[in-house]
Amino acid sequence: MFKVTPNPPLTEPTIIPDPASPYECPGSKRFNEAAERALDYHLGPLSAHIMAAPYKPNRLYMANPKSGNEALLVDASETLGSASVMLSDFAALLDGTHRKTLLGIAQVVMLGELAVNQVLDNLVPTE
Structure with a gap:
């Protein structure tokens, strides 16, 4: 008769070592040291340079x-208006789903332009 559970039941998971690996198991000290050396070799100088240098935009x-x-708001409004016109003109050359996608993007740009214009009106009321 076939038994479902092993005899005796395993209480801890056993790690089967890879026969091609020179390390006993993935959790071994030699394996971790080799991984640290590889990371230091490939990322050490670069990450140290990035972390040490102050950010300059x-x-x-x-x-x-x-x-x-x-x-800035006037420039943003003009830029968004130009982008909306360019997207609409380009959408006129397309058919099908590509046209609908481009018109959707144009609508999002137009909504951004409206928001910027509203902020501009709130900031500098027109008489």
């Missing part, structure tokens, strides 16, 4: 920090 496409809120 790339100023190529950065808005002037001295710009006022009104100027």
Whole structure:
């Protein structure tokens, strides 16, 4: 008769070592030391350099920090308006699901433009 449970029942999971591995098991000290050496070799100098260097933003496409809120909002509104027009024009050249996707993106851009315009109106009321 076949027994379902092993004789005697196992209380702890046993790790079967890989015959090709020079380490006894994945939890062995030699295995952990080798893993640490590999990580230090590949990530050590890079991660130490990244962590030691202070963050400096790339100023190529950065808005002037001295710009006022009104100027930034006006520029954002114009940029979003231009993006909306470009998306609508491009959507006119497409058919099917691609057209619907592009029109959906154009609508999201237009909603962003409306939000920026509302903030601009709240900031600088028009008379």
